[in-house]
Amino acid sequence: MNDSKPRSKSGTDSDSTSGTRSGAKTGATTGAAQGGGRSRGKRTPPASSSAAAPARRSDATRAAILDAARERFAADGYERATIRAIARDAGIDPSMVMRYYGNKEGLFAAAVSVDLKIPDLASVPRDRIGATLVAHFLTLWEENEQLTALLRVGTADAAGAERLQDVLREQLLPVVRATCPDPEQIRMRAALVVTQTLGLALTRHVLRLPPVTELTRDELVAWLGPTLQRYLTAPHSAWPEA
Amino acid sequence: MNDSKPRSKSGTDSDSTSGTRSGAKTGATTGAAQGGGRSRGKRTPPASSSAAAPARRSDATRAAILDAARERFAADGYERATIRAIARDAGIDPSMVMRYYGNKEGLFAAAVSVDLKIPDLASVPRDRIGATLVAHFLTLWEENEQLTALLRVGTADAAGAERLQDVLREQLLPVVRATCPDPEQIRMRAALVVTQTLGLALTRHVLRLPPVTELTRDELVAWLGPTLQRYLTAPHSAWPEA
DNA sequence: GTTGTTGGCCAACACCTGTTGACCAACGCT
DNA sequence: AGCGTTGGTCAACAGGTGTTGGCCAACAAC
Missing domain, CATH: 1.10.10.60 (Homeodomain-like)
Structure with missing residues (x-):
């Protein structure tokens, strides 16, 4: 299952002179993190007054x-x-x-230059934070293939895991920090949230387990929302046993 | 990081005449699913009266x-x-x-011939099922490397995902079926449980995200127990919006 | 002793991988 | 025109992979 079948794009295979293929879904994050690409000659266009990219043909x-x-x-x-x-x-x-x-x-x-653009935190009522987060993550995963790629590679590669960890630390931890008052509990609550969030993403978008993919968006919000809500805002008092 | 370092076993590398190396941790599930192994001559020992394996040297x-x-x-x-x-x-x-x-x-x-030996269901009080399940899964994942292997491969390989799906269907679904009365909700509740359970396993044992690995066993039971309890036994009534 | 089976090693094959360097067609200058 | 840069193809390299077949030592059976 590796050969002779162009996946979904590249409709005509022979003519590849000019660009403008079908795709380019969501802006493609072109300028970010090109890093290693050193071509033959020097880069640096001869004279660019403004700092914006000169929109190359490539x-x-x-x-x-x-x-x-x-x-x-x-x-x-x-x-x-x-x-x-x-x-x-x-x-x-x-x-x-x-x-x-x-x-x-x-x-x-x-x-994978992921931006999980978590929305305005203060505008939602405090008891709706969980449901809001679940709904936001659902749309984010559905419209963004990078997240699935990042998670799938993160489970197989050590470097990928580190990158995923970076994304979570830089972008998910502030949410928890803004929601939870006690700074000593931030890491714990972030861990709990990540547990449920990545579990949903894994089973729904990577493994595609049928019982999970059958759930509707509203069902997931209704069930997982209170979970995140509790992980974020509930006081941790009720200890079953020490 | 791929060469010249024997991982943990195989202390002496040159002499490999007789077996009896150090390992053989947990019975090793030898007889199960050997499938393809056809050696040169015929198998079938000359005369075995009892059906038990004749304990080969290999x-x-x-x-x-x-x-x-x-x-x-x-x-x-x-x-x-x-x-x-x-x-x-x-x-x-x-x-x-x-x-x-x-x-x-x-x-x-x-x-990976996994057996998530889920314990006696009826002996625990009904309001302790969630905590019991979390505790059971925690010990199971810690003592069993096969589960990590299965989950890690399941995320990278389609066949691995199917095998993982089989394991979950055959072994986790009965638990939900025994706990939840309404047969129409079984798949939904199983999906919810799998979401939280695999999320914990993923972040703790595959990705090893630091905030999750820092959590103690008791903390996890105390926090995730009520979640599973709710996913399994709570009536699903409170709909935010249809 | 001879013979057959078992357990194991060795050397190779065919294939696929990431990666590189040589070469070429346009296009924009001056 | 001439020239340099850009965008691109082609053919190959070195290395690693799963997999195979041939050969050999030990042991059991006759």
């Missing part, structure tokens, strides 16, 4: 590569997502991937 | 292979756990793995 190719990489990483994991397959999906040569992103690790780093 | 080797395979699969995932590395850990030649288990897939199938 930007479409870069975006196509990142799109294909996200899809492959999310679907197949790090090892099985070969550079050749990604390049084939993007309609270009594998060496282009190397030239733009240095190596496979750099490609992955550029492909 | 059983120690088989157990060592399975032990090493479990460890490698749990630590490195399916792709990175190479047969050569597993064989090196077990102190034998890679071709032995092939002869005994046919191919890598057969080895994995034999290595």
